[in-house]
Amino acid sequence: MSAEEGLFVCEAAALLDGGKGVRFPVIAFGHPATGFVVRYDGKPFAYLNRCAHVPIELDWSQGDFFESSGLYLMCATHGAVYAPDTGKCAGGPCRGGRLRPIAVSERDGGIYWQPDDMVRAPAQGGAPEGKVI
Numbered sequence: 001m002s003a004e005e006g007l008f009v010c011e012a013a014a015l016l017d018g019g020k021g022v023r024f025p026v027i028a029f030g031h032p033a034t035g036f037v038v039r040y041d042g043k044p045f046a047y048l049n050r051c052a053h054v055p056i057e058l059d060w061s062q063g064d065f066f067e068s069s070g071l072y073l074m075c076a077t078h079g080a081v082y083a084p085d086t087g088k089c090a091g092g093p094c095r096g097g098r099l100r101p102i103a104v105s106e107r108d109g110g111i112y113w114q115p116d117d118m119v120r121a122p123a124q125g126g127a128p129e130g131k132v133i
Contacts, residue, residue: 006105006112007121009046015039015111018070020063023049024113026102027120035102035119037111038065038073040084044111046104047087048119051075052097073099 010022021038028035028048034057037046049057053075059065060076067074072081072090080094087099103114115121 006114009037009104009111009113012044012106012109012111015044017042018066021059021065022111023059023063025122026115027122028100029118032122033119035113036063036065037102037104037113038084043085044104044106045084045087046102046113047073048100048102050100051077051080051094052082052089052099053078053080053092053094058099 009024017039021036023034023036026033026035034049035046036049037044051058056077058075065073073084074081078093080092081090082099083090087101089097102119105112
């Protein structure tokens with residue numbers, strides 16, 4: 001599948017509402033990084049795995065991006081919380097910030113992400129399949 005059609009992340013069934021996310025490799029602003037996709041309110045949402053407060057990865061161990069209620073994404077380091085459907089800061093030290101969205105789609109039983117000018121696929125022949133962690 002071409003980058004224009006999207007790059008495979010995982011099977012759609014791997015994402016449960018408010019459940020664990022799936023990380024995938026990206027090149028963000030010219031540097032290796034990770035993106036992640038979660039399911040919220042029945043839809044997939046993807047973001048660069050970088051807190052708006054301090055540029056560190058958000059996830060708790062084992063790929064947990066949601067806080068315990070499953071209503072917000074939460075930075076494991078400083079407790080910044082974000083609305084999963086918009087990436088906007090909903091509380092904590094991220095005041096007015098937001099997560100960097102990555103275009104994502106669900107089709108044919110899969111989840112696919114779309115590279116853009118700032119978040120690209122790794123150079124090694126495209127992004128490998130995402131992994132539930």
